[in-house]
Amino acid sequence: MGKNKKKAKRIAEAEHELVGSVAAAAEHKPVALLGAASEIADQPPLVALSVATIAAGLILRRRDITRTGARMLLAHALATGGKTILKRSIDRSRPARALLDGEAKVGAGKGADDTEFNSFPSGHTAGAVSVAEAVARTAPRLAWPARSGAAAVAAVQLPRGAHYPTDVAIGAVIGWTAERLAGAIIDAAERGFNRVREQRLESTALALAEAHPS
Incomplete structure (x- = not known):
């Protein structure tokens, strides 16, 4: 176990040596503005977007839009759960904090709420990818803008200075996996609903036939 911790620390330090200095760009105004814009991929905005999509589908009586919203919401919930488990399991200083400390810290998670030490994985990436993939899979015409937005985030x-490449990569994997799982769950639920509806229709037709024999 000790060897694995040392190996993880060496990898983290190597990654910081390689790309940690990129975090210095956080002080530049364009990066700061883009970073602020990327907050649209935080949990509350993505949940609000998903719920709004469901509401729009219900109001317009568009089952396809409602289904997209439901898939977005479920995918995001699963991605949030996945990234939360990992964040609580692994403590890692964010690049900006590592530059400040002069040391890239990583180790077993202690359940700390200090956001400067929960760099791994990227929750914004996980959420953005999960929602973008849900849109892309159910509304192919919007696939390019949805995925491009997630890639930009x-x-x-x-x-x-919020994350390292591995944080972002694992966040993307979590988001992609969460969306596929959400799709499987929703597809299974729809098949079950359709079977129940067909059975009810058949029962109703049979009851009518018995009540009014020819």
């Missing part, structure tokens, strides 16, 4: 995490 992921990319800006490095210069803004």
